[in-house]
Amino acid sequence: MRLKTTILAFLLLITSGPVLWAQQQRFPMPEFESGYQYPDAKLPGSGSLAMEYFDVGILVLLLAVTSWLAIKKRSRKWILLLMTGALLYFGFWRQGCICPIGAVQNVALGFSDPTYAVSWFIIALFLLPLLFSLAFGRVFCGTACPLGAIQDIVVVRPVRVPVWVRKSLGMFPFVYLALAVLFATTGTDFIICRYDPFIGIFRMGAEFHLIVIGIGFLLVGMFVARPYCRFFCPYGALLKTTSIFSKNHLSITPSQCIDCKLCKDSCPFDAIDHPTDPKVIGKMKDKTKHFLLYAALIPLLIVVGGWAMSSAHIFLARANPDVYLAHLLVRDPSVMEDLDNLDVQTFLGSDRTVDELVNDATAIQATFRSGAWFTGAFIGLVAGLFLVSQFVIRRRDDYQPNRGDCFSCGRCFKYCPVQK
Template sequence: MKKSLVFISLLIVFVGTQFAAFSQQQRFPKPEFESGYTQPVTSMPVPSSGMFALLDVLVLIAALSLITWFILKKRSRTGVVAVSIFSILYFGFFREGCVCSVGSVQNVVLALFNPGYHIPLSALAFFVIPLAYTLFFGRTFCAGVCPLGAVQDVFLMRPVTLKKWLQKALGLIPYIYLGLSILYAATATDFIICRYDPFVGIFRFNATFFMFAIGAAFLLISIFIARPYCRFFCPYGVILNLVSRVSKNHLTITPSNCIQCKLCESSCPLDAINKPVEVKQMEDKRSATRRFILLSLIIPALMVVGGWTGANFHENLAKVNSKVRLADEMLHFDSKTMNESLEIVGFRTSGKPVKQLYLEASEIVKQFYYGGWILGAFIGLIIGLALSGLSTYRYREDYTPDKGNCVSCARCLKYCPVEKD
């Protein structure tokens, strides 16, 4: 009943906000997502946007503090839902999905590799602050402060559990996506996370049919599969996953000692609860040693194969860069049989020497060659570690959250009959 009311309320808010958006003038120009538009470098924000940026950071801190209190102290799923709806309304529809912690990964990478780029302080804050909270309290940002995760969580009605092997396979996609986004940001090619964000176009009411269809598909899938974008696509989630593993004050299923009632066993829609492992299920030392030696050989081999594969595809990856694409078009242009594109006309009008364009494009392709090696080796490492995780047994006495994959949504808390001491 409560879920249905939340779902209906969200739809009403969505329709109402859409009507208001069409009846009022937009505060900011709407960026295009499929026309090759590239966001300009911002060296200093204008005063009005600076005020909004400060407000955004303060609201982010307040929302993170509040939801962390709801999760760890009050142990309240209702409080998490309330903050989730607020985040959808404020960070989603009101602030139109920007500044976004997920997309801020690219701003940070570009600032590290391009000295001429001055990262907005708000983007840096949105990158660092959720990481700081995650380090101490787990992924409370994902629980309901991130509008992308919150909107999926609210839509979850009939959760189904995926097979373990399928979760592992799909779980590799965010690492690949993170690697690609870092590569394209480091080479100043594109911000692919922002360009292909499935929900930001909906938040801004300007999505193309293709992107609207993708966003709608994610929301429909979210009714049955918990947080499909967060689990199987979000690149920022990869970083939060790693940081959360060492979090000291992470959410616990039981407020006291586990009594092994097993009521929480199937309560997590993300399948992020570690079940007890008996001693007799653990492997012997000889088997563990053999497996360790085998993985010590397989993981480096996977990294070398992955790096070699990435390096061989570097030219294809580089063609996403507009300068490389223009150089390739100029190189293969035949004035007798082909008409000049707008890009070629614009380049000729600039008066820039073609030789200089080729040199710049060649340097970018070289960057992609080394980047392809690193990206491929990284993916090979992730695959090797995933194989290692499938064959690793850890002795556990209680039902505990998987700190990396748990998003602290607090759905499991109501299943525990143990009272707080």
């Protein structure tokens, strides 16, 4: 292919070319008397498409096998093995990019920017873990996710995190998700990828602060198990939501719970729901009023969230390089004389005028204004639902994994004395 184009270009050159060529080059290529032939500059192609098919295949296989291992086979050993394999393959070998977590942003940008064509492979990466989550729980987190795996491996001595910390910090992934979608749809930034703490470890190199953050997460992760998954991961927010309504799910006991309490503290992620205290159920009955009150608060929270975020749209929009540059130039025109400011100097050297830049920036700010409304409204809704859920109580007589929080890691299996 490449040879063909070269030949074609060469033919063009000798048939119609020389005069045109001489006019176009400042220093035309000399006619060498020594018969010199310039080397053929062959450039390496990007990895073939087959690799992408292979990745999707591997992901499907991993998810399917994990589901079987978690629900039917009940083998922690095999899950651990698969997880290590996935960490080595998706993490260290494929260098962690692109992953389903980041794919959220590509899909979001694909919806807002019609010229941005998302590869089918990225869409598949985005959808597959969610579909499996609806069917079998968060099996993706259990093995396939390299970010989860690297944290899971370093869990050494997990401590219990109090409920209120889990509940309040558990809201953050939703906030992160909402912001990530806002920044992606406005074409500003892919913040999930930018602040991915482990990618630098997979690639053996990144910006210094990211490496430090990554190592920090791993050190904390020795005691607070999987901190990124539980309190940050925006894709985890989606997986959690779908997993709550999953068709099948891993269970601690293979048959009937005998309420022996042996598994009670076995989960490093505090994802085991205990039997409900009958006294509490009685007291919660008195809290119906609260439930209604907080449920009625939800619309208010949505409006307040939307309004607050939307009024902060200038602040948010400054993350966009065009808006940032426009603000810089308008606020302080003397930066134009700062020869060391590369961005400003490059802009001045381009054929874009300040007027055009300000127009573009104003348009971006406008999309931020409306986009931030949805972001805020979504955050308000999530906060409302989190509050309301505190007043919903379900009668539970045995120890069960929390479907939203359980990563299907299978650690609890060995604690259950019940045989099939």
